[in-house]
Structures are given as C-alpha cells and as structure tokens.
Amino acid sequence: xxxxxxxxxxxxxxxxxxxxxxxxxLDDDGYxxxxxxxxxxxxxxxxxxxxxxxxxxxRAITLVxx
Amino acid sequence: xxxxxxxxxxDPEVAPEVLKARFGRDIARDFDLDDPMFNDRFDEVLTFMxxxxxxxxxxxxxxxxxxxxxxxVRRVAQDWRTFSSAKGYMPNRPxxxxxxxxxxxxxxxxxxxxxxxxxxxxxxxxxxxxxxxRKDCNVLIDTFIEKGECEFISEFxxxxxxxxxxxxxxxxxxxxLAMLVEGVEQGTFALPAEERPAHMARVFTYxxxxxxxxxxxxxxxxxxxxxxxxxxxxDGTEAPWDHKVSILVDLTFGGIATxxxxxxxxxxxxxxxxxxxxxxxxxxxLIENAIEEFSRVFPPVIALGRTCxxxxxxxxxxxKEGDFVMLTWGAASRDPRxxxxxxxxxxxxxxxxxxxxxxGPHRCIGSNLARLELTATIEEWLxxxxxxxxxxxxxxxxxxxxxxxxxxxxxxxPK
Numbered sequence: 001x002x003x004x005x006x007x008x009x010x011x012x013x014x015x016x017x018x019x020x021x022x023x024x025x026l027d028d029d030g031y032x033x034x035x036x037x038x039x040x041x042x043x044x045x046x047x048x049x050x051x052x053x054x055x056x057x058x059r060a061i062t063l064v065x066x
Numbered sequence: 067x068x069x070x071x072x073x074x075x076x077d078p079e080v081a082p083e084v085l086k087a088r089f090g091r092d093i094a095r096d097f098d099l100d101d102p103m104f105n106d107r108f109d110e111v112l113t114f115m116x117x118x119x120x121x122x123x124x125x126x127x128x129x130x131x132x133x134x135x136x137x138x139v140r141r142v143a144q145d146w147r148t149f150s151s152a153k154g155y156m157p158n159r160p161x162x163x164x165x166x167x168x169x170x171x172x173x174x175x176x177x178x179x180x181x182x183x184x185x186x187x188x189x190x191x192x193x194x195x196x197x198x199x200r201k202d203c204n205v206l207i208d209t210f211i212e213k214g215e216c217e218f219i220s221e222f223x224x225x226x227x228x229x230x231x232x233x234x235x236x237x238x239x240x241x242x243l244a245m246l247v248e249g250v251e252q253g254t255f256a257l258p259a260e261e262r263p264a265h266m267a268r269v270f271t272y273x274x275x276x277x278x279x280x281x282x283x284x285x286x287x288x289x290x291x292x293x294x295x296x297x298x299x300x301d302g303t304e305a306p307w308d309h310k311v312s313i314l315v316d317l318t319f320g321g322i323a324t325x326x327x328x329x330x331x332x333x334x335x336x337x338x339x340x341x342x343x344x345x346x347x348x349x350x351x352l353i354e355n356a357i358e359e360f361s362r363v364f365p366p367v368i369a370l371g372r373t374c375x376x377x378x379x380x381x382x383x384x385x386k387e388g389d390f391v392m393l394t395w396g397a398a399s400r401d402p403r404x405x406x407x408x409x410x411x412x413x414x415x416x417x418x419x420x421x422x423x424x425x426g427p428h429r430c431i432g433s434n435l436a437r438l439e440l441t442a443t444i445e446e447w448l449x450x451x452x453x454x455x456x457x458x459x460x461x462x463x464x465x466x467x468x469x470x471x472x473x474x475x476x477x478x479x480p481k
Contacts, residue, residue, distance in 0.1 A: 013433065030184065030187070051416070051417055055417055057429075
C-alpha cells in the first residue's frame with residue numbers, strides 16, 4: 001500500500017500519526033514530516049493507515065496503490 | 067439531503083412558512099447565530115442545517131452566508147486566496163475591535179507567524195506539560211471532592227484550561243485569570259454586541275502590559291520570547307508591536323475560552339450516561355477515542371468567518387466579492403454525507419472526522435494542548451469521582467453565538 005501526503009493541505013492536526021504512528025511521522029512542528037511525498041505503508045499497518053487517512057480533517061492523505 | 071441552493075429552494079421542508087412555524091424564523095434565509103432559539107435547540111438546528119441547507123443566509127447586520135456541509139466547509143477553509151481571514155472572523159465585527167494575529171491574517175503573513183509559534187505548541191512540547199496539568203486536575207478536585215457536590219464550570223472547567231495555559235505556555239501567575247476569563251466571555255457574548263470591544267480592550271491592555279514587562283526581563287526561551295523576537299514580513303518590514311500584542315490576545319482567547327466547553331459537555335454527558343462512564347473506567351484506552359467524539363459533537367467554536375476576495379459560487383450560491391461567509395464547523399462535524407449516523411454519540415466510532423479545531427491553514431494552534439487537558443481531566447475525574455450525576459432539578463445553562471459555552475453545571479456524588 002502506498003499513500004501520498006499533500007504538501008499544501010497538511011496543517012498539523014496530527015490525527016494520522018495518532019492512529020498510525022508507525023506509518024505517519026510528525027516533524028517538530030507537529031505536521032506530517034513526509035509532506036509532498038509518497039510513502040510505503042509497512043505490511044500489517046494498512047488498517048491503521050486507512051484509519052489515519054479517513055480521520056484527516058483536511059483530506060490531505062490519498063491512496064496511491066492498495 | 068440537499069446538495070445545492072436549488073435543491074433547498076425546491077424542498078417543501080425548507081419553505082419559509084414551514085421554517086417559521088417550526089423554528090420561529092426562516093433559518094435557511096434569515097438565520098442568526100445570536101438568536102436564543104439557536105442556543106436552546108442547538109443540536110436540532112445544526113442537524114437540520116447540514117441536511118437541508120448546504121448554504122444558509124443571515125440578515126443579521128450586514129448579513130452573511132453560512133456554509134454547512136463537510137466538503138464545502140473544507141473547500142472554503144482551504145482556499146484562503148478566495149476566502150480571506152484578513153477582515154476578521156466575526157460577523158458584523160463591532161467597531162474598534164483590533165484584529166487578532168495570526169488568526170485574522172492570510173499567508174504569507176500568517177505563515178511567517180505560524181512557523182515561529184508552531185514549535186511551542188507541537189505534540190512533543192505539549193506532552194512535557196502533562197504532569198503539571200494532571201497535578202492541577204487533582205488540586206482542583208481536592209477543593210470540592212469531600213463536599214459531594216460542585217458547580218463544575220466555576221470550580222473546575224473554567225479554571226483548568228486557564229491554569230494549563232498560564233502556567234505552561236504564558237508563564238504568568240494565575241491570579242488574574244478570573245478577570246481575563248470575564249473579559250474574553252463578555253467580549254464574545256455581551257449583548258448588544260457594541261459592548262464587546264470594551265471588554266476585549268481590558269484583555270488587550272493587560273497583555274500589552276505583560277508583554278512590555280517581559281521585554282525588560284531575562285529571556286526564558288518560551289513563546290513570549292518568540293513573540294517579542296518577532297518576524298520579518300515578506301515586504302521586509304518588522305512585525306509591529308500591536309501585532310505582537312494581538313498574538314498574545316489570540317493565544318489567550320483560544321487558551322481560556324474554548325476547551326472549557328468540550329470538557330464541561332463531556333463531563334455532563336458522562337454524568338448522564340453511567341454505562342459509558344463504566345466503559346471508560348473498565349478500559350481507559352477508550353478515552354482517547356471518546357475525546358475525539360466529544361470534540362466532534364460538543365464544538366466550542368460553532369462557526370468562523372471569511373471574506374470573499376472575488377465573486378465565487380459555493381453549492382450553487384453566488385457570492386460577491388466582499389461578502390462575509392461563515393464556516394459552520396459545528397454543522398460540518400455532523401454531516402451524514404461524510405460519516406455514518408452523525409447524530410449518534412458513539413465513543414467507539416471507528417473513524418472520527420470532525421472540524422472542531424478548524425480546517426485549513428488556521429487550524430487551532432492549541433489543539434494538542436486541548437486534547438491533553440481533556441485526557442487528563444477525564445482520566446483524573448473518573449479515577450477520583452467514578453460515580454456522579456447532575457443535581458436533580460437542575461440542567462446545564464448554555465450561551466451561544468459564534469462560540470458556544472456552558473455557564474453552569476451542578477454535579478453531585480456520594481460523599
């Protein structure tokens with residue numbers, strides 16, 4: 001599974017890292033550290049990643065590949 | 067469900083005379099955030115608006131649009147170029163109220179300040195306040211636990227957020243908290259609205275004096291020093307003093323005027339629902355999710371405004387350059403288009419999508435602190451006072467405008 005973090009729309013709600021701390025890492029400001037990047041979701045973390053994605057009030061995380 | 071203005075106009079349930087009969091006014095075309103009816107029938111009105119009125123209109127003062135669905139609220143909130151914050155977030159802003167930075171500014175000015183302030187409010191930094199906040203919960207509970215009763219707002223809910231903010235973030239004594247809470251509350255809800263600036267002026271004066279004093283003191287490396295250090299705007303000018311004071315006012319406003327409502331509403335809900343209380347006592351790992359659900363359904367900030375910088379269409383409604391538009395966070399968080407059974411309060415909800423901390427670049431800078439205060443409160447309260455209820459014959463007292471606040475909550479428990 002691959003997801004992309006929207007660089008403009010992440011505003012540091014931190015919901016993604018709360019539900020999937022092994023997938024989404026926050027920087028020192030509390031924003032997604034991978035803004036504008038695609039990231040590979042480690043095996044076994046797919047459900048957490050989806051939960052984090054769906055909880056993002058900005059819809060800043062999109063699914064690139066299942 | 068209606069998706070556009072045209073759907074709404076064609077819906078017999080949204081006909082003006084039907085709304086007048088049901089709500090006492092045409093809430094689709096003549097809504098008013100300050101109407102006492104909205105305060106009394108809060109949940110019913112928000113649910114109706116999000117389902118039936120993707121866009122509603124208020125004739126209060128110079129008038130404003132309200133955007134009510136999850137998707138459209140997000141679109142407008144993220145599009146800061148078209149929907150500017152620089153003319154303020156209050157509808158019919160009273161004369162003489164200075165703008166609050168960075169909330170009432172747009173990028174790049176807004177971005178300059180957020181980059182400076184964000185590190186002070188990040189999850190990592192906020193986590194270091196946990197012990198102090200937890201201890202304060204217990205200090206407050208100690209003052210009333212043996213009485214077997216308390217008035218939750220004045221004895222806990224209005225105090226803890228102020229203590230947490232003053233002690234950890236601002237580093238100022240808590241002695242003046244009551245005066246500031248009063249200033250901020252009156253500055254928000256006082257009617258007629260023309261009285262509000264005078265109340266806010268007291269808050270400005272106090273914080274201006276504090277900032278001036280701190281400028282003469284050795285540096286502490288805290289948020290106040292960061293504000294004093296200032297930023298250089300893109301045009302090369304230094305942020306002026308009044309911007310610095312207004313940042314302190316904005317942070318204080320957010321720090322003391324909002325979290326109290328989620329906290330009080332959560333405690334009220336738990337007083338009324340012993341079975342949910344028991345679930346949280348049996349499995350404290352549910353508390354985190356419960357707090358998100360409580361934040362979703364008990365929003366302290368109902369709606370904040372933007373000003374259109376050009377003509378634009380939203381959900382089939384033409385908006386003109388200069389029009390004022392409110393983003394109804396409270397309605398967007400209960401949108402059946404974006405979540406299942408939004409009217410149901412379910413602490414075990416799998417995914418919780420809400421707009422209580424706003425959407426877009428102006429996302430509440432204190433959201434991490436608010437969540438910590440709520441966690442500490444619910445955990446410590448349930449540990450110390452596992453059984454409690456609302457005093458018989460009483461009910462919470464609310465006040466609502468663009469913010470919602472609880473004024474009174476009488477609780478009792480076995481001594």
